[in-house]
Amino acid sequence: MIKSVLASILLAASAVQASPALTERGLENAVSTDPFTVPKDDRNPRARAAAIDVKRKGWLYSTYPMGVAYYPTGTLANKTIAKDQESWLPPIANLQAAIADEQVTARAAIIAKGGLNKLEDYANLYDGQWATSFPDGPFPGMLTNFTDDRLFSMIRLSASPYRLKRVQASDKLLFPVDAAASITGLSLPQLQAQGRLFIEDFSEMKELDPTDKFGAGCQAYFYIDPKSGDFLPLAIRPLVKGREDSALIYTPKDQPTDWLLAKFIMNQNDGWHTTWAHITQSHSAAEAPYLAAIRTLSDDHPVMVILNRVEKTPWNIRPLLEAGVESGASPTAGPQYYAWTSLSGREWANQVYSSGETANFQSNYYRTFLQNNGLINSKFGPALKSFPFYEDASVVTEAIRAFMTSFINSYYASDKAVAQDTEIQAWRSETDVAKHTSAPSFME
Numbered sequence: 139m140i141k142s143v144l145a146s147i148l149l150a151a152s153a154v155q156a157s158p159a160l161t162e163r164g165l166e167n168a169v170s171t172d173p174f175t176v177p178k179d180d181r182n183p184r185a186r187a188a189a190i191d192v193k194r195k196g197w198l199y200s201t202y203p204m205g206v207a208y209y210p211t212g213t214l215a216n217k218t219i220a221k222d223q224e225s226w227l228p229p230i231a232n233l234q235a236a237i238a239d240e241q242v243t244a245r246a247a248i249i250a251k252g253g254l255n256k257l258e259d260y261a262n263l264y265d266g267q268w269a270t271s272f273p274d275g276p277f278p279g280m281l282t283n284f285t286d287d288r289l290f291s292m293i294r295l296s297a298s299p300y301r302l303k304r305v306q307a308s309d310k311l312l313f314p315v316d317a318a319a320s321i322t323g324l325s326l327p328q329l330q331a332q333g334r335l336f337i338e339d340f341s342e343m344k345e346l347d348p349t350d351k352f353g354a355g356c357q358a359y360f361y362i363d364p365k366s367g368d369f370l371p372l373a374i375r376p377l378v379k380g381r382e383d384s385a386l387i388y389t390p391k392d393q394p395t396d397w398l399l400a401k402f403i404m405n406q407n408d409g410w411h412t413t414w415a416h417i418t419q420s421h422s423a424a425e426a427p428y429l430a431a432i433r434t435l436s437d438d439h440p441v442m443v444i445l446n447r448v449e450k451t452p453w454n455i456r457p458l459l460e461a462g463v464e465s466g467a468s469p470t471a472g473p474q475y476y477a478w479t480s481l482s483g484r485e486w487a488n489q490v491y492s493s494g495e496t497a498n499f500q501s502n503y504y505r506t507f508l509q510n511n512g513l514i515n516s517k518f519g520p521a522l523k524s525f526p527f528y529e530d531a532s533v534v535t536e537a538i539r540a541f542m543t544s545f546i547n548s549y550y551a552s553d554k555a556v557a558q559d560t561e562i563q564a565w566r567s568e569t570d571v572a573k574h575t576s577a578p579s580f581m582e
């Protein structure tokens with residue numbers, strides 16, 4: 139049991155950081171006589187303890203404006219961060235240069251085609267453009283099927299399902315939808331009673347600090363269609379601060395342009411969530427246990443070796459984003475596709491980490507999370523007939539799980555051996571110091 143818990147934490151750390159470079163580097167270079175040992179097998183425990191002590195003094199905790207989790211500081215930490223910078227800055231500078239070049243060409247091509255007059259013209263933005271900076275272009279179907287409700291609903295099940303929940307029988311509904319029966323064949327309470335109803339709630343985004351663009355915090359219903367079994371959008375309610383009482387409810391029965399607008403407003407919320415939550419759910423949540431490990435595990439500990447391979451140059455992300463937030467802090471700067479300032483992005487990212495939404499380690503294990511939200515293995519209502527996010531993520535994640543399980547089994551004969559590993563236990567205690575929420579226990 140504890141062995142599998144240890145395998146799980148490694149799994150979670152690697153799932154968020156996995157990239158092709160890991161396989162390229164390969165473990166095959168490792169020497170055949172394993173130089174890595176758990177503490178009880180180390181023939182020089184005193185030297186080992188002294189080396190950990192040096193790391194503890196050179197890797198200290200420092201608060202950081204972005205992402206809440208501590209950021210490392212100290213002599214050793216600063217040296218590593220400076221060395222990492224040499225490898226991560228050049229590719230970013232190259233990408234920025236490519237964007238600057240290619241946007242000139244893209245603008246000229248659009249003007250040559252008569253400009254942006256109707257919605258379909260936006261596809262010209264990508265026609266033969268962005269060869270270096272965006273070679274794969276937008277999602278398949280995005281430029282042709284953008285009015286199709288299935289494209290809108292399947293974005294939820296393909297890109298980011300993190301705010302999607304099946305409505306349970308006892309849940310209070312967010313708002314009524316009078317047209318439900320004429321759209322689905324079932325009333326809203328009937329959809330709920332049959333376990334066919336889902337919600338996505340971004341209403342807190344109405345509080346964000348606005349730019350001169352228009353945005354709202356949306357609540358939406360989705361449903362599994364009784365006839366086709368398709369997962370489809372039912373209604374969207376955009377909420378604007380101070381005008382909540384007059385909020386309109388949009389459905390597929392509205393004018394096509396009105397309904398499309400509602401879907402756009404909702405996609406802004408989802409995009410914002412994907413952009414800003416990523417910092418904390420993928421980065422801060424992995425950096426916190428990594429920094430705790432650096433301060434407690436010997437560099438000869440096999441778990442530390444794995445973590446070092448998985449956490450490649452992790453300390454670059456937050457400084458980069460922080461620089462972006464600061465340079466985009468004026469209301470007219472920053473990403474023009476969002477209606478809120480980059481400063482409020484940082485604040486929102488800090489909030490979703492602090493609340494535990496993106497930071498709680500165990501409840502965010504992907505299967506636990508999806509199951510708790512009624513998206514997989516639901517005893518209530520029909521199953522989703524297609525769930526690309528889960529179908530793809532499970533292949534990768536289960537392969538990593540199998541690897542980590544056999545890795546842990548190769549070093550520990552029993553759960554007791556894990557419980558007796560003093561460094562692993564120190565790591566677990568250190569995660570409290572590192573303010574790492576809901577880290578699993580490795581005790582028997």
Ligand SMILES: *[C@@H]1O[C@H](CO)[C@@H](O)[C@H](O)[C@H]1NC(C)=O
Nearest residue numbers: 210211212213214215216217
């Ligand atoms: C490490 O870097 C931080 C940020 O630049 C700085 O404030 C701190 O003084 C440095 N610490 C050492 C020991 O060099």
Ligand SMILES: *[C@@H]1O[C@H](CO)[C@@H](O)[C@H](O)[C@H]1NC(C)=O
Nearest residue numbers: 277278279280282283286289
């Ligand atoms: C666009 O929609 C059509 C009609 O449903 C479908 O056949 C096609 O596969 C879709 N295109 C993409 C790229 O998903």
Ligand SMILES: [Fe+2]
Nearest residue numbers: 416420421455
């Ligand atoms: Fe990332």
